[in-house]
Amino acid sequence: MESILYLLHGFSEVLTPFNLLIVLLGSLLGTVVGVLPGLGPTSAIAILLPMTTILDPTQGIMMMAGIYYGSMYGGSTTAILMNIPGESSSVPTTLDGYPLAKMGKGGAALGVAAIGSFLAGSIGLIGLVLFAPILADQALKFGPPEYFTLMLIALLILFNMTGFSLAKSIIMGLFGFLISLVGIGISSGVPRFHFGFDALLGGFEMISIIIGLFAITEVLKGLEENRVRIKHEKIKNVYPNKDDMKKSMFPILRGSLLGFFLGILPGVSATITSFLSYDVEKKISKHPEKFGKGAIEGVAGPESANNATSSGGFIPLLALGIPASPPLAILLAALMIYGLTPGPVLFEQNSQMVWTVIASMFIGNIILLILNLPLIGLWAKLTEVPFGILGPIILMVSILGAYSVRNSMFDVVVAIIFGILGYFFHKYQWPIIPFVLCLVLGPKMESSFIQSLEISSGNWLIFFERPISLTLLLLAAVLIIVSIFLTKRTKKRIKQETGEHMEF
Amino acid sequence: MGTKFLSPDRIGAFVAIILGGLSIFEAIRLYPYGNNLLTGDHTFPGIIGVLLILAGGMLLFERKKNEVVLPKGRKAFMMVASIGSLLIYSLLIKYIGYFFSTVLTFLFLIKIIGSYRWIFSIVIATILTTALYLLFIVLLKTPFPSLLL
Numbered sequence: 001m002e003s004i005l006y007l008l009h010g011f012s013e014v015l016t017p018f019n020l021l022i023v024l025l026g027s028l029l030g031t032v033v034g035v036l037p038g039l040g041p042t043s044a045i046a047i048l049l050p051m052t053t054i055l056d057p058t059q060g061i062m063m064m065a066g067i068y069y070g071s072m073y074g075g076s077t078t079a080i081l082m083n084i085p086g087e088s089s090s091v092p093t094t095l096d097g098y099p100l101a102k103m104g105k106g107g108a109a110l111g112v113a114a115i116g117s118f119l120a121g122s123i124g125l126i127g128l129v130l131f132a133p134i135l136a137d138q139a140l141k142f143g144p145p146e147y148f149t150l151m152l153i154a155l156l157i158l159f160n161m162t163g164f165s166l167a168k169s170i171i172m173g174l175f176g177f178l179i180s181l182v183g184i185g186i187s188s189g190v191p192r193f194h195f196g197f198d199a200l201l202g203g204f205e206m207i208s209i210i211i212g213l214f215a216i217t218e219v220l221k222g223l224e225e226n227r228v229r230i231k232h233e234k235i236k237n238v239y240p241n242k243d244d245m246k247k248s249m250f251p252i253l254r255g256s257l258l259g260f261f262l263g264i265l266p267g268v269s270a271t272i273t274s275f276l277s278y279d280v281e282k283k284i285s286k287h288p289e290k291f292g293k294g295a296i297e298g299v300a301g302p303e304s305a306n307n308a309t310s311s312g313g314f315i316p317l318l319a320l321g322i323p324a325s326p327p328l329a330i331l332l333a334a335l336m337i338y339g340l341t342p343g344p345v346l347f348e349q350n351s352q353m354v355w356t357v358i359a360s361m362f363i364g365n366i367i368l369l370i371l372n373l374p375l376i377g378l379w380a381k382l383t384e385v386p387f388g389i390l391g392p393i394i395l396m397v398s399i400l401g402a403y404s405v406r407n408s409m410f411d412v413v414v415a416i417i418f419g420i421l422g423y424f425f426h427k428y429q430w431p432i433i434p435f436v437l438c439l440v441l442g443p444k445m446e447s448s449f450i451q452s453l454e455i456s457s458g459n460w461l462i463f464f465e466r467p468i469s470l471t472l473l474l475l476a477a478v479l480i481i482v483s484i485f486l487t488k489r490t491k492k493r494i495k496q497e498t499g500e501h502m503e504f
Numbered sequence: 505m506g507t508k509f510l511s512p513d514r515i516g517a518f519v520a521i522i523l524g525g526l527s528i529f530e531a532i533r534l535y536p537y538g539n540n541l542l543t544g545d546h547t548f549p550g551i552i553g554v555l556l557i558l559a560g561g562m563l564l565f566e567r568k569k570n571e572v573v574l575p576k577g578r579k580a581f582m583m584v585a586s587i588g589s590l591l592i593y594s595l596l597i598k599y600i601g602y603f604f605s606t607v608l609t610f611l612f613l614i615k616i617i618g619s620y621r622w623i624f625s626i627v628i629a630t631i632l633t634t635a636l637y638l639l640f641i642v643l644l645k646t647p648f649p650s651l652l653l
Contacts, residue, residue: 168516224575224583430516
């Protein structure tokens with residue numbers, strides 16, 4: 001009940017002309033970047049993050065959240081009209097979305113995807129309102145050992161989930177940690193890993209690295225693939241008819257619930273839930289033979305699951321400060337840039353901000369639905385921007401964005417170097433998700449670890465002796481088994497459908 | 505045989521082992537500043553160093569075929585030229601200021617990636633430079649070097 005009151009207060013904060021404009025701008029900018037072929041939510045947030053820094057923290061985070069779900073929505077446009085999934089979680093959408101577009105029903109598929117995304121997003125947000133404060137309240141009982149255990153578990157599960165070699169995932173995660181350690185040491189104040197270079201004293205700027213890995217790398221991939229203007233299928237009617245809606249209602253509901261409830265578990269990504277939803281719909285359909293040839297249920301279910309999982313990811317992010325996916329890791333980094341401490345204290349110390357942001361997400365979801373259905377034609381036109389113009393824009397915005405965070409040319413060079421590294425990581429199948437998550441969580445994990453051992457006077461058993469920590473470890477054992485099973489299954493499905501290995 | 509031994513994954517494994525060694529070296533350097541073995545700025549570098557060496561070793565013995573074809577010819581040129589131009593841009597901006605360095609880099613990138621005609625490329629480069637000027641310098645107030653503008 002208390003949550004509802006806070007939420008209502010949040011609504012009253014959002015419903016001012018300027019805040020509404022921020023939400024609108026965030027959703028639209030996110031959609032624009034998400035629609036561009038090959039760019040997904042992670043690149044969208046990385047590229048646009050520096051531009052939000054002129055706003056105050058609440059408005060900045062509201063805009064970032066808008067960019068996040070706007071780009072998620074934009075991703076489905078390229079998946080349906082051009083058969084290009086922006087992220088691996090959009091692969092199931094292409095399976096029936098693109099055949100529908102070829103049949104001239106691309107508009108209906110986009111419409112169903114938009115309605116599904118809206119409903120799933122709303123279900124996810126209701127879950128966030130109900131569960132996040134409870135979780136945050138419980139998490140207040142957590143001390144450094146519990147936090148360290150929790151973060152370690154989250155990372156271990158994610159290492160397993162990347163879809164590539166476990167040894168490579170671990171190395172990439174450790175590399176992320178290593179990069180996060182560069183700079184001034186947290187307990188002694190002595191510089192670490194600077195090797196005599198003054199530029200390294202302040203450490204690496206997370207955003208530059210992320211811009212390099214996600215934006216510059218994406219352009220290099222585009223150049224390699226010789227991305228030119230890709231023809232998309234024509235859109236006729238953007239509004240799904242009665243029959244389409246009838247067929248989609250239950251898949252949307254099932255996808256939303258499956259996506260949300262599985263998605264709040266660590267180790268279950270949007271890719272896993274969207275593939276699961278697709279397979280569930282195919283299994284229970286009276287016409288499974290239509291799947292893969294243009295079944296609207298094959299778009300409705302996975303798109304809803306994808307969005308519900310992504311909204312669900314805000315629960316561990318806001319309540320525990322633990323990101324479940326790379327875009328949320330960047331949002332976590334953004335919160336830290338704004339001087340906020342994500343986790344249970346956020347609900348206590350910045351309660352007004354948290355509830356305003358949550359309320360803004362409800363509004364953003366509605367804005368996306370209202371604006372995007374009529375604007376589908378415009379978004380489709382955007383996909384026609386030639387790569388010869390788009391590539392240089394992404395590169396230059398990345399460079400200027402990397403510079404603008406700390407006004408440092410060193411950060412620009414770092415972004416370029418990580419752009420090159422990201423390309424080779426992609427080429428040789430070294431997963432970047434563990435790298436990004438460890439880079440963001442590194443400093444927090446280190447301080448929790450050291451504090452834990454200070455409490456226990458150097459006794460390692462502290463992580464097993466405290467009841468909450470032990471319970472978390474036992475739960476983790478079960479989750480890891482579930483995660484291994486689901487990961488293997490999803491890996492197989494991605495290989496089946498795309499013929500290649502993808503990071504998810 | 506030689507090329508098989510030096511597969512990309514093995515090179516990655518060796519790099520991981522070297523980084524691990526470097527991390528342990530740094531941990532040893534930092535050790536005197538810490539309170540004890542497990543609580544100090546050396547602890548994490550030490551643990552990460554050991555784990556990197558172990559994981560690198562694990563990867564050395566992993567048998568996975570990974571055929572990778574790197575781009576050649578024009579594609580490779582475009583990629584190297586784009587990255588090169590960005591590096592030159594980050595140096596050039598200090599000497600000739602935001603506007604001219606940005607126009608020149610945009611022009612080069614549009615010509616290289618898009619292969620458009622000169623006039624079109626110059627117009628687009630100027631429009632985009634102005635748009636980014638308005639965004640980053642006017643709106644975001646980023647203090648770029650601005651000798652000429």
